[in-house]
Amino acid sequence: MASDEELVGQLEQVWASMAALADVLDEEEWRLPTECPGWSVQDHLVHITGIEWMLLGRPAPEYELAAYPEHVKNDVGRANERFVDSRRSWAGPEALAEFLEVTADRLTQLRTFTADDFGASSWTPVGPGTVRDLLPFRVFDSWVHEQDMRRAVGRPGDLQGPVAEVALERLVGAMPFVVGKKVAPPDGTTVVFSRTAPLAGTTALAVAGGRARALDRAPADPTVQILLDGETFARLACGRLDPAATIASGAVHFHGDAQLGRRVVEEMNFLF
Known part of the structure; x- marks a missing residue:
């Protein structure tokens, strides 16, 4: 902190x-x-x-x-x-x-x-x-x-350095709310966001008891893996991009349950 x-x-x-x-x-x-x-x-x-x-x-x-x-x-x-x-x-x-x-x-x-x-x-x-x-x-x-x-x-x-890290922490910290409350998939669901540069990193979540929580490491076979660059991740989370158009453009890819992945991307905006 x-x-x-x-x-x-x-x-x-x-x-x-x-x-x-x-x-x-x-x-x-x-x-x-x-x-x-x-x-x-x-x-x-x-x-x-x-x-x-x-x-x-x-x-x-x-x-x-x-x-x-x-x-x-x-x-x-x-x-x-x-x-x-x-x-x-x-x-x-x-x-x-x-x-x-x-x-x-x-x-x-x-x-x-x-x-x-x-x-x-x-x-x-x-x-x-x-x-x-x-x-x-x-x-x-x-x-x-x-x-x-x-x-x-x-x-x-x-897009790098202490300020970007603070911003990314806020964005990543909102994803349990997005997945657990807005999308609300069944218990046992795992969602992994895999971000390439800029703002590269991995965010893994598991749903239990109707809530999503962060995992220390990504599971080998998540329900869905969402692959995108870090700036696209930030723009979606801040409501700057239309989710459907962004998916259609090829800027986001899914491994696993693509239908669930699309639902997550559609709900990523947590600011509005």
Whole structure:
């Protein structure tokens, strides 16, 4: 488990990577669409600014939308959309300047925190927790949106190292929920995700008592083995790809029970 200081360092790293990417974009690239419906490259950077703005305790912009996208289901989502839309008239460099200012202030704040501050109560995406609980989610969220930006402009990066490892841990950690609760196959089912680079690795799960749990090693003959590259794994888990189209493209292969494998891939999105 990463220390508080390591988590703050990972935030600094991913935000620096986002800033370096954004710094070389032209205005056309800022406006390019991404795999998030309705969101441009600029919108992703602004979204991260908005979350950290809120966590700094700054007042939300006095701004309202007439309607919200279908995927927005709660107050946090509505607040996100309002903040993003309030900056859509800005030029890319303006959005970057605000991102740099807000994230610098957030890092300054976090570096003053004591152990008690990191242990203080905080909102997290999965319910009440502590500031310490929240920080890995902030690393993960920032990395996911950085990858959205990078794919849209054709500049891959940040697919290895500590930040990518934190993100992958979150993605892998969601798969027992996907398999055990969303797909809910019978007890005794084993599912193995075999990922090639980037983000290479193996995740093996077994279902018992109606729940899926991680195995230390993959069984020799799993019910289904799902083979895909790590970036496709991440995009499916984050709802960035259409599962059926991805399977049809040949980006995912199955050994064993292909019908079960397809069901798992169709349910991999755990963010929406």
